[in-house]
Amino acid sequence: MLDGKYGEAKQKAIELLVSLGECYGAEEMIPVASAHLSSANPISAGKGGTNFIKNMAEKGGKFAIPTTTNPSSFDPWAWKEMGFTEELYREQAALSEALSKMGGLICNTCTPYLIGHVPRLREHIAWAESSAIAYANAVLGGRSNKESGLSALMAGITGRTPAYGYHLDDNRFGKLKIMVSVPLKGETDYATLGFFVGKVAQDRIPIFTGIPPSVSNHELKCLGAALATSGNVVHYHVVGVTPEASTEELASGFKKICSSDCIEVTLKEIKETEESLSSIGSQHANLVVLGCPHASIEQIKNYTNAFEGRRIKRDVEVWILTARIIRKFAEDVGYSNILESLGVRLVSDTCPVTMPRDFFMKKGYRAVATDSAKLVHYISNTKDIPCYYGSLYGIIHAITTDV
Numbered sequence: 001m002l003d004g005k006y007g008e009a010k011q012k013a014i015e016l017l018v019s020l021g022e023c024y025g026a027e028e029m030i031p032v033a034s035a036h037l038s039s040a041n042p043i044s045a046g047k048g049g050t051n052f053i054k055n056m057a058e059k060g061g062k063f064a065i066p067t068t069t070n071p072s073s074f075d076p077w078a079w080k081e082m083g084f085t086e087e088l089y090r091e092q093a094a095l096s097e098a099l100s101k102m103g104g105l106i107c108n109t110c111t112p113y114l115i116g117h118v119p120r121l122r123e124h125i126a127w128a129e130s131s132a133i134a135y136a137n138a139v140l141g142g143r144s145n146k147e148s149g150l151s152a153l154m155a156g157i158t159g160r161t162p163a164y165g166y167h168l169d170d171n172r173f174g175k176l177k178i179m180v181s182v183p184l185k186g187e188t189d190y191a192t193l194g195f196f197v198g199k200v201a202q203d204r205i206p207i208f209t210g211i212p213p214s215v216s217n218h219e220l221k222c223l224g225a226a227l228a229t230s231g232n233v234v235h236y237h238v239v240g241v242t243p244e245a246s247t248e249e250l251a252s253g254f255k256k257i258c259s260s261d262c263i264e265v266t267l268k269e270i271k272e273t274e275e276s277l278s279s280i281g282s283q284h285a286n287l288v289v290l291g292c293p294h295a296s297i298e299q300i301k302n303y304t305n306a307f308e309g310r311r312i313k314r315d316v317e318v319w320i321l322t323a324r325i326i327r328k329f330a331e332d333v334g335y336s337n338i339l340e341s342l343g344v345r346l347v348s349d350t351c352p353v354t355m356p357r358d359f360f361m362k363k364g365y366r367a368v369a370t371d372s373a374k375l376v377h378y379i380s381n382t383k384d385i386p387c388y389y390g391s392l393y394g395i396i397h398a399i400t401t402d403v
């Protein structure tokens with residue numbers, strides 16, 4: 001590849017990966033089974049990134065391994081109706097077309113593992129999208145570093161990545177013990193726990209004890225997404241639950257964790273963290289965004305049940321974010337009809353973070369409420385909109401009335 005025998009695009013891609021490997025002291029390149037791209041929209045990729053991708057496609061670049069895409073800048077089935085501009089539509093279409101020409105699987109979701117893109121235990125992958133990487137590493141036992149949009153693209157083209165970081169056995173052991181001594185209820189509590197621990201852990205892999213084996217995959221999805229938001233953590237262990245942590249000793253690599261690296265999480269930390277993420281009361285929000293990371297069909301069912309029998313207040317919009325094939329599933333089984341009749345929109349292929357900043361202002365969204373710690377962090381910090389963060393039931397209570 002370096003000699004250019006497989007074309008200019010592969011040559012450029014492997015050159016960049018070699019430089020990356022040299023930076024991190026990697027001793028070899030290893031094959032990766034799949035890639036997931038984060039810069040699949042004009043807002044994240046920027047003009048430079050978009051032109052680079054188009055250029056790779058023009059040079060004949062093709063993905064050597066299954067390569068999926070993160071959210072785009074709008075729902076392609078409702079962009080006009082939702083108020084996105086023609087210009088953004090054209091930019092997104094050109095970027096998606098270039099990725100598709102290279103053989104990319106344009107699914108536009110941050111939960112590719114919910115739609116069949118699932119790494120096996122110990123399989124090396126190169127994913128960019130921190131919530132998905134945390135899920136792949138911790139829950140599925142795959143092996144990915146926190147790739148950038150660029151390095152994931154290069155890995156997709158070459159099918160290779162430098163062997164460093166989470167690809168190596170020695171770097172996958174936990175170094176921080178988190179003793180959860182409060183019973184957690186639902187996805188928001190797990191997201192709050194993740195946000196608190198991410199801040200403390202920074203780049204140390206946490207080992208959680210005290211989480212029951214009945215914890216759901218959705219709760220783990222929210223835990224990992226929040227950990228990766230407040231810290232640089234894209235791997236974690238839950239003793240007795242995740243595949244590399246059947247015992248605490250296995251999770252830590254049989255190394256003793258000193259008492260200064262053992263932290264107890266009580267109701268106090270959960271409450272304080274939850275409160276710290278809101279800048280307004282829930283009653284002020286006129287846009288509610290659920291489904292971050294993108295919702296599974298089970299979560300859509302739960303949302304449907306939670307909204308049924310309620311009437312949404314007149315000036316409030318509600319979105320549930322999901323992948324396009326999960327929305328199709330929800331249409332087929334009838335959840336979409338129920339949600340639409342209540343005024344709740346199933347929005348696919350996108351995320352508020354990948355939408356233009358001025359979109360919210362132009363639409364008159366003055367405050368956002370969400371049950372996701374990741375989303376509240378990014379909306380507050382990148383879109384400058386006041387936000388409320390809390391459980392689904394708290395939000396529903398504030399924005400609906402009895403029918």
Ligand code: F3S
Nearest residue numbers: 110131292293294351
């Ligand atoms: Fe996905 Fe956007 Fe949340 S990319 S994880 S819905 S912030």
